[in-house]
Amino acid sequence: MKSMNDKKVVVAMSGGVDSSVAAALLLEQGFEVIGITMKMFDPVDVGGDFHRDSPCCGIEAMNDARNVALTLGIPHYIVDQSKIFKKEIIENFIQEYQKGRTPNPCVLCNHKIKWNELIEKADAVGARFVATGHYARVKYDEARKRYLITRGVDSNKDQTYALWGLSQEVLSRTIFPLGNYTKSQTREIASRYGLKTAVKEESFEICFISDNDYRRFLKEQFLKRDIRIEEGEIVLNNKIVGKHSGIPYYTIGQRGGIGAHGGKVYVTGIDTKNNVIFIGKNEDLHHKGLIAKNVNFVGVENIEGEMRITAQIRYKDDPSPAIVQQLGKDQVLIKFDNKKRAITPGQSAVMYSDDMLIGGGIIDSVID
Secondary structure, X not given: OOOOEEEEEEEEOOOOHHHHHHHHHHHHOOOEEEEEEEEOOOHHHHOOOOOOOOOOOOHHHHHHHHHHHHHHOOOEEEEEOHHHHHHHHHHHHHHHHHOOOOOOHHHHHHHHHHHHHHHHHHHHHOEEEEEOOOOEEEEEEOOOXXXXXXXXXXXXXXXXXXXXXXXXXXXXXXEOOOOOXXXXXXXXXXXXXXXXXXXXXXXXXXXXXXXXXXXHHHHHHHHHOOXXXXXXXXXXXXXXXXXXXXXXXXOOOOOOOOOOOOOOOEEEEEEOOOOEEEEEOHHHHEEEEEEEEEEEEOOOOOOOOEEEEEEEOXXXXXXEEEEEEEEEOOEXXXXXXXXXXXXXXXXXXXXXXXXXXXXXXXXXXXEO
């Protein structure tokens, strides 16, 4: 590893306006900026509409990132992460749906691939820091002797939910230039610099499923792998009321694909062992708490006894008051003050104290 330069930073450039402005702001602050764009998948591997490019990871996005780098006058490199992405993210995505769970690949990608690659490239060029365009803030807290992540000032764009897996080591080298900016301010800065991405639309779908049809994606992947998905029973009030097309094509809270039953009904439970989909009314989706595993703590080293928190169970979820108790090294029990709707195994449960990220984990089960 080369000696570290405190004014040198490697920036993840996705080809969107946020990462573009992150690079521009770091230049303003006197950093030597190097742009990195990661190729995460091969279109041949993921299928779908080849004419509809992924806004954040496709060829067009790579070209946009390079265009921005040229405008800013910084070096830019594309690194191929498709093999490890397929192994760690795509395969996990497929396996989780087979288990009746609903994964969040972006969260997993951040700490398993994106930051690992950024740190590796930073080490190679002697850069002390790495940066991304996330709307979040990071700082060192002397009293806690820890690096803390707090929400960005733009509550509508806050992205701390996806960052709970980051370690203290990588946080010590991470900069979030957009943490103190709103989205509208970011676009204004991009326009001031004459960046191509200033008016680019945001991406909300899963990066490797550009048509946003995860069922299509799963069906194609099962066919490639010669995996047969069995139909099974749909159960309402302990009675068989229909047939489902396969466990992987259902998620908690889903309304479509379960038939009409004299009123609004939803998927309320998935039994992979017996190949059964349970459906019920809206009130059947509400539960008192959850158990999360693979927990990583950010704001604290661990939790002793019970701790008052707010928790989110999905990205756009409203934080809900709760109590958390640590059950083991990487497992917690979260009990909400009021029952929470559609707690979904496979998604992330993320804990906060005011605006500070306490930590997070993968929802394993619900409790009543």
